[in-house]
Amino acid sequence: MTQTNTPKPAPRPARGAGAEEPTPEKAAAASPLQDAAPAAAVSQDTAVSQDTAVSQDTAPVDAVPPAAPPGDISVVTVSDAQDRTSAGSLSAVSTMTIPVRPASLPTVTAGPAATVPEEPEGSPAEDENQADPEAQHHLSERRERAEGPEPAAALTADRLLNKAAAAPVAGWRRWLHQATFGFVNLGDPDSVRIQRALEHRIATRLGERTRYVPVLSRKGGVGKTTVTTLLGMVLADLREDRVIAMDANPDRGTLSDRSPGRADFTARQLVKDRFTVNSFAQLSNYTARDGSRLDVLASDTDPMVAHAFDDADYRAVTDILGRYYSIVLTDSGTGMVHSVMKGTLEKADAVVLVSGGSVDEARLASETLSWLEAHGRQDLVAKATVVINMAAGDRTLVNIDEIEQHFLSRVKNVVRIPHDRHLAEGSRIQLSQLKPATRRAAVELAALVMEELQQS
Template identity: 75%
Template sequence: MTQTNTPKPGPRPDRSPSISQDSAADVAGEAGTGPGGMPPVDAPDLSSSDAAGAGPTGDISVVTVSDAQDRTSAGSLSAVNGVVQPGTATAAMPVVTAGPGTVSPGAAGVAAANTEAVGAEPANADAAEPAIPAAPGAEAPAEEVKDLPGRREKPEGPEPAAALTADRLLTRTAAAPVAGWRRWLYQATFGYVNLGDSDQVRIQRAMEHRIATRLGERTRYVPVLSRKGGVGKTTVTTLLGMVLAELREDRVIAMDANPDRGTLSDRSPGRADFTARQLVKDRFTVNSFAQLSNYTARDGSRLDVLASDTDPMVAHAFDDADYRAVTDILGRYYSIVLTDSGTGMVHSVMKGTLEKADAVVLVSGGSVDEARLASETLSWLEAHGRQDLVAKATVVINMAAGNRTLVNIDEIEQHFLSRVKNVVRIPHDRHLAEGSRIRLSQLKPATRAAAVELAALVVDELQQS
């Protein structure tokens, strides 16, 4: 192999601290070995110009790896690769090609020397390369930006007309309070101070929203039961029907199925020319809702009422078959059918009433005997295999006699809560005590709130049926 002689370079300026030859020898003697595990080498005289470079005579200048690392950053290997053994021409250095695990011929020795210089293990072609920390101040490699979930890009081109929605274009303002001192403060400040409605009003609106929930395509049947007369069964039926008809968008009807003389039409507004008994006779000719409207009453309320005959002898002929025929017609045009059942549980209409029932409302008074009879009604239903109706029953405690009673109403309420899930107490109201037509606008706020709560609980049970 022919060696090419190059001009002898001039002396390299010494940037490292001056060290004497004796000190270098002492350090080498204490370490035992040179850099990279090589045997110790006598330190040359650093002040000599011959020791600074390699001449033709083959003198060797030693530059330790530690000196090279001090002159470069800790994360860079360029200084180590740039250390050239003395006596070797720069032009004869092998070229290392880029690429994982690829080294040009003749470069294996240089790669091994570089590996020993940094104190690392030889690279394994099968193993992944370890990550080399970047030097301080160096720019980190740019990471690939991934699309975050839910990120939307603005569509290119013109927007469709459907993009112009009210939520996008209109500025929403808080509604004014409906009543109370909050309403007065809102008006006194010309709308600048708006505290919103009270919690009681918000709860009332939530109940109204529950009442307006859709129930599906099938008709729901809700009988109102009582084993004792005079507890307000017809009053509760009318209140429940009026609230449902006022807050719901579908049709609601209350049917008087009392075998005796019923009073549902007396408590409801409006009068009808025909009754339930006459509808049974004409059931094969009624083919539209317009024809059915001739048999129902509606005046001042959205609740339709199907009354019974005023003659007790004629009304007594209304039996189980007639009830089923009427309810089949009502089921075509109404979503909820309320049934004002007769007193007792053993009359002929009660069998069909309970078979079609999706939920029941049991009315009890505030006296001892009325509460006991209402509880016995639940026992009668359980004894006849209708535990499902007991589980979905709603007990209404009608305080028609007022609050001036020695009966502990709280104990009655706790008794029914041990047997059913829902109990509603309707307070005494002078408008209800009149025994005439009921108008929701004339009820006390507490009475109306109790009627709304009753309707919300009934709709909740109908949703699960």
């Protein structure tokens, strides 16, 4: 077998008096970045015979040069084949060591016995087990809130569930939504959205105190009882609490005739039994409810008995109703000077004034506002809602727009209820049989009344 002999470097003299000091030029020439490739070539070109074993021991250092200035590199050469004491030793092993540099650069050691160098003080490796600022940046912002982590109650359905747009309720928009299998959804028109906004205002909570709303009129036959029934049905249908309409007409009232259901007792009998009524179950025996969520407390059919219903009786009945109902509507009589009217206005949180579409009916309604102002109830006039009931139709020569503008100069809200054949029948009212325009007007009236009650 042919063996190639590699020229051996001349041995360096031992440190002593005659030792040659390394110069900066020689130290720069021995830079590990420049000598890495030649060192690797020497290691690869060194021939080792097949019967020569590899030794794991590193030869002792022959010489150590003096420390070089920061930034310089000193080379330490380890003795090779000349110092072999046996045939099994490794020939020519060279180890290069880079001294410690400034804190910005770590020490690197290359060679067969290379180990992980110690990092300088302040290195990121010392804080390896500590929290990484970049990792902390990815933490949830809710976890770092001042008030602490979120409670379980924060996981609501509105937050977690993806909401899909509701299909249109009717019209060509709904047909298009069904024809495209839901891919085209234009939503409801503005009229439907306004209606939903009004219904949301009606359903707003009022608080713990009962609100009283009398419906007034100085002329019979203008639809006062009809307006009371419509207002009560819409409030009871859209609200979660209890609503009752009370017939306080000193004459023969017709509120029970316009409302679904029949009652076995009247307001006069409730006055007699007021000290024995201690629960809503007992009170429900005196009210009527059939096909509607509106409770109705009727008046006596005998005019002579009804006439005996005075201010003290009204206060006693409303005190009982105030325990179990959130809103109490009062279908008042036409007599503004009657004793019942005194307690009605004193307890009132808002009033609804009904006017017809004729000249005399509009004039009497305006005079009612003047009477309230003359008796020191300017607050009720400012919060009053005038209803123009078009029960007779709009084919007369009366300019209804002028009547509406007149009342807007005196009160805040004016609502016009259009003519409806179902209302003109004079029988029991059902919301499902009303025309859409009539139902929208009733919902608008309820929303305006609720707005005034929330401010009271």
